[in-house]
Amino acid sequence: MASKAIASAPALARDDFEFDLPAELIAQQPATERTAARLLQVGADTLRDGRIADLLQAFAPGDLLVLNDTRVIKARLHGAKTSGGRVEILLERALSERHALVLLRTSHRPNAGTVLHFSASAPGASAPRRFAATVRGRQDDLFELEFADPLDEVLEAAGEIPLPPYIHHAPSATDARRYQTVYARTPGAVAAPTAGLHLSEELLQGLQARGVELAYLTLHVGAGTFQPVRSAQLHEHRMHAERYHVPPTTAAAVNAARRAGRRIIAVGTTSVRALESSVRDGQVQPGSGETRLFILPGYRFACVDRLLTNFHLPGSTLLMLVCAFAGTARIQAAYRHAVAQRYRFFSYGDAMLLDRAEAGPL
DSSP states (O other): OTTOOEESOTTOBGGGGOOOOOGGGBOSSOOSSGGGSEEEEEOSSOEEEEEGGGHHHHSOTTOEEEEEOEEEOOOEEEEEETTSOEEEEEEEEEOSSSEEEEEEEESSOOOTTOEEEEEEOOTTOSSOEEEEEEEEEEETTEEEEEESSOHHHHHHHHOBOOOOTTOOSOOOHHHHHHSSOTTOOEEEESSOOGGGGGOOHHHHHHHHHHTOEEEEEEEOOOGGGGSOOOOSBGGGOOOOOEEEEEOHHHHHHHHHHHHHTOOEEEESHHHHHHHHHTEETTEEOOEEEEEOOEEOTTOOOSSOOEEEEEOOOTTOHHHHHHHHHHOHHHHHHHHHHHHHTTOOBSTTSOEEEEEOOSOSOO
8 A cells, every 4th residue: 555645536625624723823943842842633524622731631551653753964064056046955855875865955956967055063172073975966956965864864964854844943952852752762753743742751651651552654755745745636746755654563552452342542634544555454564665655635544534634735735634533623623713712833832632523444
């Protein structure tokens, strides 16, 4: 299922998923503590206001919580072309030790052969360290770069944590810590799986003590998560590919929970997409792959019963996924309530706990 694309009715349009959001509700900083964020529990006919700490009571012994352990890397670089024009790069994915696909922002799109320059100042160094990359080609809206030095070294020395474009401050030491889940351990993402930002080590330990089982997978969030849906008709939209890995232990845990009738709760839309992409013949299969899975209303979920997720951008593929999961009318009502009650939106904002609206698995 890794190559599965659009699962929707062709009549769906981008405008069906727009809503008005006051700019002051876009969170610019995380909550003082991870579990201090608010939580809106969305049931079939109920909306319940609370706090992330309420998850200790919301989950039951035997529930399986699936988390994405990807780690955000320093994927944004600022530099210049040889001509002097400024350039900003956001890594999409590494292709090899020195090759990468990137989103590139500059006043004029560079041709193949253009050299880009970056520098980084190290404590105690007499001069900044300098790096270079050459444009080798394009793939749709992505550029292929060849770096003169190993990509890991370049990013560690000259890169910064790529905060989303709607957060209007430069990355700080607080962001380096808080724009990362406490269980992040597999480097490769250019954006955090933000639902997991609310979970503290103490909360996870409390859930395990209550009898909730934890399982981990990896989906490296790509730069495409920040790209708008440009097609008015959604059947024309094509998702960027993202890499995922489902370990054998996680596949076995999910399949065992399904057989036993226990609830499977995904932390974040990335966990949903990785799980759904790995289902074949009615079972979650272990292994790695790439997914372009685009989940829209009309999609039938194979293995997820509940979803912990943040509030998403208007017209985004993530909002479309949660509408598919919980029902468009229910999500629209929840978002109207959240705006009225002054919930905080997007990556550093508050969260929702959603029950799946449609009937059982495939």
